[in-house]
Amino acid sequence: MSGKSQSLAALMAGAAMALTPGTAHAFQREQQSFNLPRQDLGDALRSVAAQAGIELYVSARDLEGRTSSSLVGRMTAREAIDGLIRGTGLVARYEKGAVIIAGRSAAETPDETPAEEIIVTGTRIVGAPAAVPVTRVSAEDIRNGGQTDLGEVARSLPQNFGGGQNPGIGNSQGAPNENANANGASTFNLRGIGPNATLTLLNGNRFAYTGVSSVIDVSAIPVSAVERIEIVADGASAIYGADAVAGVVNILLKRDYDGLSAMARVGGSTDGGNVQQQYGLLGGKSWASGGLLAAYDYSRSTAIKAGDRDYGGAANPETTLFPAISRHSLLVSGHQAIGPDITLAADLLYKKSRLRSATGYSLTITPDQFGLDNLSTSEIFGIAPTLTAELGGDWRFKGSGFFGTDRTGGFTDLYFGGDLLQRTDKHFFNRNLALEAGFQGPLFALPAGDVRIAFGGGARRNHFFAASPTGDIERRRDNIFAYGELLLPLTSPSQDIAGLHRLSLTGALRFEDYSDAESIITPKLGMVWEPVEMLRLGASWGRSFKMPTLYQQYSGYSAVLARAARYGSGYPASADIVFAAGPDSRIGPERSKNLTLSAQFTPARGLELTAAWYRIDYSDRVAPPIPSLLGVLDNPLYAGLVTLSPDAADLAAIIDGALLGLENGAGRPYNPANVVAFIDARDRNIARQRYSGIDLSMRYRIELAGDEALTVSAAGSFLKSRQQLLPGADWTRLAGTLFHPARFRGRAGLTYGGERFSLATFVNHMSGLDDNRQATAVRIPAYTTVDLTARARVWKGSEVSLAALNLFDAKPEAISTALPADTSFDTTNYSAAGRFIGITVRQEW
Known part of the structure; x- marks a missing residue:
């Protein structure tokens, strides 16, 4: 394929639909x-x-800087585009179910063939076909x-798990290093592997980490500025580097917007609490x-207390099940030729x-008499030029940079007997700085098209500081990286080869060098095969990795003396x-091997069916190697973690390196001669996890009279995962x-309407869980x-919308809980909101 042809192919397509001969040219009639x-020409063409x-x-280049006129009235799609x-x-050239728009000379070339829609997430090569399905959530879907x-x-x-750094995560809810709510942030957590193992981007750029995790707070981004979200649930460290183990989430902003809109929303939970204003x-x-776009968003919600919910009876009525949160967000995005x-x-x-919550230590005494009062504040700033x-x-050529900070503050007050005890x-x-530069283009032509390459490199610096009563923590991590990606087209539709409508291979390799870890090389291979136009089969294999957080690695260990x-x-x-x-501090990267096989089927106009099978072998996970120290000296499984008759000098080194020195739990003076064993239970790269499952999705859009349409959608994710500690x-x-993802989660929806109105209903289902914390599972x-x-x-210009979420108040x-301070339901899988009714008014000028 020539350079001009590939440039024409590099773009934005609308919904990929295979039309039957009887309807192929209906859009022209x-x-x-x-x-x-009046808006960006590309946005207008995509809407039509x-x-x-x-x-x-x-071609994106042909659209650069062009603005459309307004378009009002009844006409054919061809008349609208013209x-x-x-x-x-x-000039527009119309073919079976497609329109090709380019400069006059390109559009009049008779052998141009429509090619792939542009893939924004999961590849650095414009026009590269996706080897795994890309889940898209549009602004309209939201x-x-x-x-x-x-x-x-x-x-x-369905692919996401609610555990991690999300508001509403309660006390004693699974892994404390993952299921924590430091500052009211919200994060993606694909497959439940951990929020740090899902890489989240904004317009393709990393932003500042939040709290103690290597994640960004997506609740900081005003929804009104979002064009769509693209999700690739596949390991992608060869493309993006660290943290892309479970996949990549790319939040894409509106590129151009002409006008002004204002919205107001109020609502609340019918069971009490959670009164929201936005x-x-x-x-x-x-x-x-x-163009220039700016969005401002203010929201606040009141707390949900245990006394508001009948399933909160095991906690103090004044304990908060969901915190009170207020938030100001500002986003500015612009581009200029x-x-x-x-x-x-x-x-x-x-x-x-700002977040406020309270926890009572007794069923009958209020938290301000015996319990905790927590205030968390968060301030995020980031700028990413390109x-x-x-x-x-x-x-x-593309060069980009990022500078951003994330500051979490506040306090926790401990009350005892009505007095402030502590x-x-x-x-x-967190402060993050990044610089990156890359090139992409064709190397040479094959009969099926150009062999294309993308390559580049850059550097990042992460700085972390935490104040602690036991000593401040300040650490920095630097890394440099280089990457390359290759697209090899073997057959294309223009060749008209039976059984090989399209066949292409992709490969990527990335090198990362860290200041506090060994160098890492991650490969990735992909294949796309379309036997016929309506069926795409894909395969993807690769390695990915996640770095431990700076807090997880450097916040210090404890050394304890105890009776043998x-x-x-x-x-x-x-x-x-x-x-x-x-x-x-000796822990290092966690590593994974990812394999995904997928199929996408478009048998009729507006209908798309997708299935993907995946397997993730995640090794070297950081974990405490001994779940319980009771009887550890008698268990041969832990022999490698025990040093018998330890040397006094070695013990002194361990004690000197501990955060608080030696903590004496023996009740008698420390004497190295009496120490018969040293047990090293510090976190290490030791656990292994395996994830496998199937993702299914269906979307069917049926055009009706006028501008009305009926859209049926369904998606489900089956998950099997297990862990070996050592x-x-x-x-x-x-x-x-309990406190882990369900084996199945699904969401099905039905939307009907057009410009004047729309009705939508969604059913969300999650399979049951086993509470296996006791001998007999519940x-x-x-x-x-x-x-x-x-x-x-x-x-x-005015719109009113009504939302009834969890309509039947499930x-x-x-x-079971051990203490009144423990949250009385699984907050990683369920929400305390219950039935929520909200009304939104929007005005556009």
Whole structure:
């Protein structure tokens, strides 16, 4: 394929639909109602293509800086497209179910063939076909779902697990290093592998880490500025580097927006608490060579208390099941052409939030008498500039940078007998800096098209500071990286080879060098085979990795003196042991091997079916190697962690390196001569986890009279996961047990409507869980909720929407707790919100 042909193929398509011969040219005959404001030409063309159910192919370079006129009235899709490009110098060529738009010379070339839609996430090569399915959540999907926070969007996805750093995670809820709510942030957590193992990007860029985790707070991003979210649930460290073990989530902003809109939303839970207010402004202006968009969002919600819910009876009525949160968010995004072939863009994000919660230590005494009062504050700032340049010969350069900070503050007050016994201030600070540059373009031509390459490199610096009563922690991690990716097309549709409609191979390799870890090389291979136009088969294999967080690695361990009789048998009463537990600076990267096989089937217009099978072998996971120290000296499984008759000098080194020195739990003076064993229970790269399952999805859009349509969607994720704590130990089940993802999660929806109104309903289902914390497991039944939303335009530019989430008020199952401070249901899988009713008013100018 020539350079010009590949440039034409590099673009944005609408929904990929295979049309039957009887309907192939219907979009050129049937009239539809269009009502589009003046906006970016690419956005207008995509809107027409999506409404008409046709594929759109156009070069991003041909659209750069172009603005459409408004489009109002009934007309055919061809008339609409011709009207939009009139006077632009672009020419449209119409083929079976597709329109190709380019400069006059390119559009009139008879052998041009429509190619792939552009893939933004999961590859650095424009036009490379995706070897695994890409899940897309559009702004329209978010509004139809009644969601006004990206955290809500994340938690609604079947592939995502609600555990991790999310608001509402309670006390004693699984792994404390993962299921924590440091500052009210919301994060993605694909497969339940951990929020740090899902890489989240904003317009393709990393932003500042939040709290003590290597994640970004997606609730900081105003929903009104989001164009769509792309999710690739496949290991991608060869493309993006660390943390992309479970997959990549890319939040893409609106590129151009002309006008101003304001929204207000109020709502609350019918069972009490969770009274929400949200107000937002979105404004933008585009011009011939660029555009600017700004979004501001303010929201606040009241707390949900245990006394508001009948399943909260095991806790103090004043204990908060969901904290009170207030948040201000500001986002600015712009782009400007500074020459015929150079474009400068930048995204800026700022968020300030406040969270308040309380925990009672007694059923009858209020938290301000006996319990905890917690205040957390968060302030996020980040800016990411990008420079792109067209170099000729279809080669492109892209340079990008990022600077951002995330500051968490606040305090925790401990009350006893009505008096303030202790105040613990908290202060976590993250600063991230990154620079990256890359090139992409064609190497040489094959009969099926150009062999294309992308390569580049860069550097990142992460700085972390934490104030602690036992000593401040300040650490920095630097890394440099280089990457390369290759696309090899073997057959293409233009060759018309039976059984080989399309066949292509991709390969990627990335090198990373860290200041506090060994160098890492991660490969990735992919294959796309389309036997016929309507069926795509894909395979992807690769290695990925995750670095431990700086807090996880450097926050310090404890050294404890204890009597030996508690840890082994046959020792005299005078014998002692020393054990060390907690973070260890010697830990390193966690590593995975990922394999995904997928199929995408488009048998009819508007219908797409997708299936993917995946397997993740995750090794070297950081974990404490001994679940219980009781009897550890008698268990040969832990022999490698025990040093008998330790040398006094070695013990002194362990004690000197401990955060608080030696903590004496023996009740008698420390004497190295009496220490019969040293037990090293510090965290290490020792655990192994295996994840496998199947993702299924279906989407069917049926065009009706006028501009109305009926969309049926369904998605489900089956998951099997287990863990082996150290070699030789038994494998334990994860998925389907308390505080871990369910074996199955699904979401099905039905949306009907058009420009004037829409109705949508969604059913969410989660299979049951086993509470296996005791000898006899307790079954927690399956959980199903129904959501309903309605939107209507009541006058010009005004829209009113009503959302009823969890319409039938399904409730979590109460679980056994050991203490009143423990949360009485599984907050990683269930929400305390219950039935929520909200109304939103939106005005556009």
